[in-house]
Every structure is written in structure tokens, then in C-alpha cells.
Amino acid sequence: MKKKTRVQYKSRSQTKPRAKFKRQKKLPVMADRTYYTLNQQFEFFDELRNLILKASPFEKDKMIKRVSGLGKVKLAVISGIFLSNKDPNVKSESEVDLFIVGDNINKDKLRSFLRSLEAEVGKEIRFGLMEKEEFEYRYGMFDRFVRVLLDGPHDKLINKLGL
């Protein structure tokens, strides 16, 4: 008897991975029926828009703290959306908003960090991650992605590579 239940328990836990549990939990959430959008005819539409886009999308100190807590971060560069407030007319060419070079990055922490950052900023964040070795290789061979980012408007939050 004892043996049987044990076997059953084992097989059950094997057929039900955690991911499946999560998906089942999310099912009862109903889809939205009503959708909302900005009304361009609003009296202060342009004024409000300028105000919001100009305001800083993040707190730098807080961000540096959180990024350095992700792992052995050697380099963290912001660009794109994070700098758009300085001059909204200058469109950044860079393909990422946040770029991190580091080893042993905690993926779970990273995911939740990005999620909360997106909630704060109000927009999807284009993100790049590289290990130190890969970055140095690419940097050495003037890789286009790395060059566009570092030649364009950007801000280094963390810089332990002496760039």
C-alpha cells in the first residue's frame, strides 16, 4: 500500500510541472471587452503630452541599485526611452533602451526588475544582455550593435570596464 501511493505521488508530480500550474491559475482572468484610448480632441492634449514625455521616466539612483543587485554587472547602459526626455526631438538610433553586461545574472530577479521597470515607464523596454566575454569580443571587433549604442546618446549607469 505504502509503496503504491508513493509511486502515484511521484508520477503525478512528474506529469504536472510548475509551469502548467501557473497557466491554469491565469485562465479565469477574463479578457477585456471595453477598450480605451486617448482622445486627441482633449483640450490640453498636447500640453499634457509634452509634460508627461518630458518628465523623467525613472529614478537613477534606485535603478543603479537594482541593476547592481542582479549579479556581477560590469556595465549598464541606458539609451532610447530613458534619454528621450532630454530632447524629445532627437530620435535615438540605438536598438535597446537598457543594455547590461555581466556574469551570473539572476534571471528571475532580472525578469521582475524589467516588469516593474516597464510598469514605471509605461512602455515596453527593449533590453539587451551579454556576458562579459562576449561583449569584449564584440567590442574588440567593432560590432555594429555595440558601436551604435556606445557612439549614440547614452548614459552609463555602471561602468567597471573602463570604457
Added chain:
Amino acid sequence: MSKPQKPYLVLENLFNSKVRVKMLKFFFRSYPVNAGIRDLSKRIQEPLAAVKKEIKDLERIGLIKKL
């Protein structure tokens, strides 16, 4: 002497509703965008009830409209 100036989230403190500011940021930064209440609540990570209330207010003043 005045306090040392720290980089501060001005909007969040200028307006008294953090949820509302987050919604405005979302709508304007990703403009043009359509979003439902649930979707919005998930994106800005704020409770559904709070989002519902702000949506109602913003719709009343005509800043946002139903599709």
C-alpha cells in the same frame, strides 16, 4: 540653506494619484494604444479597482474615450 536636490519623480508628486500618473504615462508613451482595464492593470501593476476608478475619472473629463 535649501535641501539638496535629488532626482525626484516630479509627476507622481505633482498629481496626487500614482495610479493615474502611471496610466497617463502608459497612454502617452505608447500612443496610439488601446487598452482594456484588466490589460492596463497588469501592465502598470496596479490593482484593478484603482485602475477602474481612474479610468472613470479620466473618461469623464474627456481625456480618454471608449473605443
